[in-house]
Amino acid sequence: MKQHPSTPGLPGSLPRLDHVVPAPASVAPSETPYQITRSTHIVVDDSPETRRTGEYLARILRPSTGYRLPVTTHGADGIRLRLAEGPFGAEGYRLDSGQGGVTVTAAEPAGLFHGVQTLRQLLPAAVEKDTVQPGPWPVAGGTVEDSPRYGWRGAMLDVSRHFFTVDQVKRFIDQLALYKINKLHLHLTDDQGWRIAIDSWPRLATHGGSTEVGGGPGGYYTKAQYEEIVRYAASRYLEVVPEIDLPGHTNAALASYAELNRDGVAPPLYTGTEVGFSSLCVGKEITYDFVDDVIRELAALTPGRYLHIGGDEADSTSHEDYVKFMDRVQPVVAKYGKTAVGWHQLTGATPAKGVLAQYWGLDSTSAEEKAQVVKAAQGGTGLILSPADRVYLDMKYTKDTPLGLSWAGYVEVRRSYDWDPEAYVPGLPAGAVRGVEAPLWTEAIENPGHVEYMAFPRLPGVAELGWSAAGTRDWERYKVRLAAQAERWNALGIEWYRSPEVPWGSDGR
């Protein structure tokens, strides 16, 4: 790596304006940095959202700088956050940094928040620590103008195979926000655990949530806890997309209520890792009472637009039944005011108008299956790209990775970054791709340290594919910007995989 002022590891070194991940739309560096000092104010306009983002920034900066950093509506020297009309779109922003201060301007609160994430990366990494550091605190000088490529930049956490507590999910949300990810897809139900309280079917959570892969105690979110996650995500401008996986992946529900089973007999709880063995009974009316109740209660808890109904690996449901089931269930989601999302197998049924399909195939997925996805896209079904051989965060990096699975191959850092969402499924009509999402399945992922090790450093690359303009993708440059992030992960206490593909600093960081 070339020597430059931001060589990772030099205390107080000045990060570069062009080292931000995801790469901004345009960057114009200037000579003069701003410097945060004891007298810096965070100056906000009088909208409550701006103030909230100002307070959020202050909470990040105060512990490491030791400064007071009052959030005020007037004051000269400082960091200014303001909403104003301009060509920013729903999530874009402009950041100007120079001797007189730093100003972040956006049309919408989400844009201000993303601008604040960029500002964090323009400060020395030590700013992320939670104890007082020596400083100084220069902010690289210049102008950044930025807005995202896609409206859907997601990460998924499977809280069914292994349960994660509210605090653990919050920590993950904070990590996603760093890279401007705006969707948190929660895989709330599967064979091994039902993780959300449903008042009309209480045993789903109390019985169906009582274990996990390996036989641990599992757990579930009360409605209040789930709402707390939703609120916390919203405060970081992430929309929660809850998933109830139907009609397969339902052993936890079937174990909780005998009447949902074809033979009226509840199976035992399941703590293994096989897939495809369970199915709701498509021919029984009670199945639809169940689905209606669950979707109604979940929709009421979810301010976001989307509700994911799974639909993958329904190997114990006949094709005919699958189509029938999806024909009945998609309108239920619409009835409760949400847009349905399904794994791309949904395109094998009749996707309702406006639904989104999440593509999780591989390069080696059959031409027939790809053609079915293309056909749905031609009919207007939007796609979220989550190709398993690129962005499945549960795939091992190499054969030596101690965690994760490898059914989709090994996914090293370059592989997860260096692909084109528009070209991955050949023949898609323009505009079909709505974004990208990196799922983290947790059959072999047991705790937050594991989550971080699998997500870092791949997740920032997926975030960049979702945010940065198509022409930005350049592995040789990206890997240098990525390397400069490591010091931040260390300061934040994030576990990460030291991929040999990336030129981390000479001190091994």
Ligand code: TNX
């Ligand atoms: C496939 S991807 C699944 C999940 C597994 C995952 C493991 C998808 C929609 N279904 O049930 O957890 O592989 O990588």
